Amino acid sequence: MAQILNGKELAQSVRNDVAAEVQAWTDSGQRPPCLRVVLIGSNPASEAYVRGKEKDAREAGIDSETLRFDDDISEADLLGVVDRLNTDPSVDGILVQLPLPDHIDDRSVIDAIDPEKDVDGFHPENLGRLLIGAPSFIPATPFGIVEMLKRSKIETEGMRAVIVGRSNIVGKPLAALLMQRDINATVTVCHSRTRNLAAHTREADLLVAAVGRANFITADMVKEGAVVVDVGINRVDDESRDKGYRLAGDIDFEGVREKASWITPVPGGVGLMTRAMLLKNTMNAARRHAD
Ligand code: GUN
Numbered sequence: 001m002a003q004i005l006n007g008k009e010l011a012q013s014v015r016n017d018v019a020a021e022v023q024a025w026t027d028s029g030q031r032p033p034c035l036r037v038v039l040i041g042s043n044p045a046s047e048a049y050v051r052g053k054e055k056d057a058r059e060a061g062i063d064s065e066t067l068r069f070d071d072d073i074s075e076a077d078l079l080g081v082v083d084r085l086n087t088d089p090s091v092d093g094i095l096v097q098l099p100l101p102d103h104i105d106d107r108s109v110i111d112a113i114d115p116e117k118d119v120d121g122f123h124p125e126n127l128g129r130l131l132i133g134a135p136s137f138i139p140a141t142p143f144g145i146v147e148m149l150k151r152s153k154i155e156t157e158g159m160r161a162v163i164v165g166r167s168n169i170v171g172k173p174l175a176a177l178l179m180q181r182d183i184n185a186t187v188t189v190c191h192s193r194t195r196n197l198a199a200h201t202r203e204a205d206l207l208v209a210a211v212g213r214a215n216f217i218t219a220d221m222v223k224e225g226a227v228v229v230d231v232g233i234n235r236v237d238d239e240s241r242d243k244g245y246r247l248a249g250d251i252d253f254e255g256v257r258e259k260a261s262w263i264t265p266v267p268g269g270v271g272l273m274t275r276a277m278l279l280k281n282t283m284n285a286a287r288r289h290a291d
Contacts, residue, residue, distance in 0.1 A: 002228070002260035010151050011144075011272035015060055018279040022061035025286065033286035034063040035093040035119065035278075036085050040078065040104070041071030045235075046097045052275050053095070060279050075104045079112050086114040092285040093119035095278070098169075116288060119281040122169060131176045136288075137281050142174035144273025145208065145229055146183065154227055154262060161185040162200050164217065164250070165210030170231055174208060197221070209250035219255035228260040231270050 026032055035057050039050050050066055057064035067081065078100075085094045094117045100106050110118075115125040121137035129135050149156060161178045165171040166189050178185040190200050192211075201207055201221040209217045210231035222228060232250030249266030257263050264270055 002257045002263040005148050005152055005227075005229070005262050005264045005269060007148070007264060007269040007272040010148050011276040013151065014147060014273070014276035015056060015279060018276070018283055019060040021283050025283070026061065030286070030290055031090075032061055032063045033092050033282045034090055035065075035095065035282045036091050037064065037066040038078075038081060038085075038094070038096040039066050039068050040073060040097070040100055041069075043099070045233075046099075049275075050097055053278055056275050056279055057282065062279060062282055071101045073101075073104075075108065078104060078109060082109060082112045086112075086117060089289075091117065092289050093117055093282040095120050117285060119278060119285055120169075121173070121281065127168070127173060127176075130173055133180055135177075137284070138177065138277075139169055139173045140274045140277040140281065141170050141210075141231060141270060142177045143277040143280070144270060145174060145231075146177055147277060148229070148264070148270070148273055149206075149227070152262065156206065157184045159185045159205040160188070160203055161206040161208065162188045162190060162204035163208045163210065164190045164197070164201065165208075165212075165231070166191040167210060170210040174210075178206075211250050213250060214248040215250070215252040217251045217256065219252065219259050222256050222259050224259050225261045226259070227262040228256055228264070229270060230264045230266050233266060233271055 037050055037053060054064050054066055085091050094113050096109055098106060110122045113123055115123045118126050118137050121139040126137045130138055163171050163174055171189055175187045175189050178187050188200055190197055198221045202223050204223060204226055206227045207222060208229040212232055214234040214236050228251055230249035230251040234248050235245040236248045238246040247267050
């Protein structure tokens with residue numbers, strides 16, 4: 001039976017570390033790190049993420065505010081908002097919550113964020129820096145996954161890592177991160193067109209699922225003793241719950257936990273680490289701007 005990679009405890013320890021850093025920072029006479037989150041429209045999942053990010057940031061002593069706009073905001077107006085935040089010297093970190101409405105091009109907005117304030121690490125300059133092994137801001141989910149492994153003392157040297165999902169915010173940056181010299185995994189990235197997916201996943205010492213389909217990875221696809229990391233947060237209809245749904249990961253938790261050596265639950269796994277690493281990036285942004 002797998003040990004649980006407890007996101008609740010691990011994220012709490014990251015948050016405590018950041019809170020102590022922020023305290024030392026302000027004790028030394030600096031202003032608190034300043035994060036501005038931009039939220040367009042009223043997507044319930046985005047609302048929930050942003051509330052969580054804001055709560056964590058405030059508890060860590062970070063000055064955090066969410067700027068909200070209707071979903072009919074024009075791309076030009078949103079770019080104007082980003083530009084104001086870019087040029088405002090009191091702002092350290094900018095996060096534009098995704099997804100954006102269909103009439104706005106995500107790429108144009110991400111590209112417009114000052115790479116020095118891009119605490120999501122989604123700007124091409126920051127992704128490029130990660131790829132060449134000179135990272136500045138690392139996207140929070142991949143960063144959080146690696147932090148979980150490190151804090152749990154899971155040895156990654158020479159590991160065969162298989163990532164299912166090739167998104168720009170999880171799969172691709174995680175592949176770059178796991179290849180780095182302090183991790184030294186051998187990385188395979190699978191996606192929706194991969195032939196015989198299970199043949200790949202069964203080879204994985206470290207299996208990461210980031211596909212957005214509930215219970216997609218089943219026990220027969222997992223090697224005995226694998227470390228299994230679930231990035232999925234899927235809403236599944238459940239009439240027995242007040243909200244009418246429950247959250248399920250991309251991993252069939254009950255089946256896979258019988259085979260894995262370590263496994264992340266959903267909820268209470270990677271999601272909390274993602275939130276915590278945003279705080280770390282925001283603290284780092286404040287340091288860079290003070291230099
Ligand atoms: N939407 C889902 N995850 C994320 C994230 O990590 N950052 C942003 N900006 N939007 C998201």
